[in-house]
Amino acid sequence: MSRLSKRFDDLKAEGRGGFIPFVTAYDPDINTFKKILAGLPEAGADVIEIGVPFTDPAADGPSIQAAGQRALKAGASLKGTLEIIRDFRKTNNETPIVLMGYFNPIYRMGCEKFANVAAEAGVDGLITVDLPPEEEEELRGPVQSAGLDIVRLIAPTTDDNRLPNVLKHASGFIYYVSIAGITGTTTPTIDSIELAAKRLRKHTKLPLAVGFGIRTPELANAVSRTADAAVVGSAVVERVAANLDANGNALPGLVDDVLHLVKSLSDGVRTRS
């Protein structure tokens, strides 16, 4: 059983939704990032989503754009990101890792090579933002043979006609983009998420994660009651940005502060009253 399936099964057994923080690889520098990553499971991350920096992140809002730019300045690459994950796996074999990124770095590396290296490094799933099902074939084969899950994004604009096609090769979980917009800009209402969850559950038995506009422990909690997991990205990378000096270097308390935020969000998800 894949790490992702096992984790969602365990969550179900525990009777709670999961919490998925998003962090950008190499943000703000490789060593600080490694420390954040290492601390995430302890801080309550049920799954970790790692953003692979790209020069032209057309689906991301200002916060994640800025994180990507910091990361690229710090020497980020897809290859380096996979190395970091390989290291992480030496001490953690349970927490699933999902890569979120854009297709060009993967294409440049070669789909087959990427799939094999990623699987071997300990990546569990893949979200490729600019690769809709219609364009996915060349990556799907290699990724499926390597045993990675293909996590599909579903948007408010994805209508019922389109849904079956979008869900066709999805595995691991599905990711509902809760706003028609870029990451971290507006906040969805819980009502709209409940409606969407109801609709999606009719079409799939896969676990459902929801993200793109969730910032507070309260909303994360509400979302995790309707869906199977809540994803928080912009709020987390903004916390990184808030702990930089004027030159963009990490201040001493950065790692603790970011993990503290993650802890409060995951506690929010775990609260059942």
Place this chain on the structure above:
Amino acid sequence: MILKAVLTMSPEGVNSFRAGPDESGRFGLFGGRYVAETLMPLILEVEQAYHNARKDPEFLRLMDYYLAHYVGRPSPLYFAERLTAHLGGAKIYLKRDELNHTGSHKANNVLGQVLLAKRMGKTRIIAETGAGQHGVATATFCALFDIPCVVYMGATDVERQAPNVARMKLLGAEVRPVTSGSRTLKDAMNEGLRDWVAHVHDTYYVIGTAAGPHPYPEMVRDFQSVIGRETREQIIAAEGRLPDTLIACIGGGSNAIGLFHPFLDDQDVEMFGVEAAGRGVETGEHAAAIGGGKPGVLHGNRTYLLQDDDGQIAEAHSISAGLDYPGIGPEHSWLAQQGRVQYVNATDEEALEAFQTCARLEGIIPALEPAHALAFVLRWAGSQPKDKLVVMNMCGRGDKDVFAVAQHLGLPI
């Protein structure tokens, strides 16, 4: 009549260079629809709407009407006698698309897309712009058709194309400077896509070149092909035969594909696309996607791109804001791979030289973009036989560049 907005529906057989794209928007390996799921339903809607529109006589009638009475088509095909004598080789014609209303070929495309947006019931228009010509054309048609308009423009370009920024504002558009990334055209396009994702229901994105996700490369090409169709009739009227050579500059490739496309199946017509070599392709500071790039995926399509080994997009460099883009439309990537069109380039210096030569010899101040095509003509035409017929697309006028060029040349203004 020359205008006739016949939007080609690939009637040619499989052996045609004009048959693409296929149903999934591909030209061979290139093209496609690499967009986020949020946009995908919208892209499919645009495709459907465009395919209906181009079969609708009323849509074609409106195109013809505004092209003739508002844009000022057909544009002349002018025998550049002094330039020809100066070079002493091939006979050079200029296709005068710089005489269009708004000053470039961009109007041909924007008219079509704004009419399409209206048909689709969209109430807000967005666009990206580099040199500002596409932004000005979009602002113009939005004024004419009374639709609110937002134009994204890299902060660097806002500075170097100041006259066009003022024009857009006068026309009632909102110009939003883009400070992310390299602050030029590619970043303006990212912002355009981001805006669109956030306003899917009421907004139409007018892309300014023959790139982006399907159906844009096809649609923009079809709208720009009026250039080549007119050229065909005009050169036959003037010379009694087809031209031997077509030459056009390449940013994303819309003016070039517009000139080339109606001739692609005429085997004897050779074609040169001129990319911007900036400070020289060998310096790495250039905008020659085919000359110095590799296939990759950006802005919705697979095409040649300037990029590093990690697949990060490289910053382009060109003195011309309209050519300062690290990619090229997918149909050009395919035509390059097929060997049907030859892609060459010209440096900043050569373009500046050509800019001045053209002004002095022909009394035409070209935009810096076609000055690159002209630079290739200056380098090449002298060695060609005198009976060779060449058509170069003079796709824009240089009013917008006058101050920047004067500054480069150290002229007091």
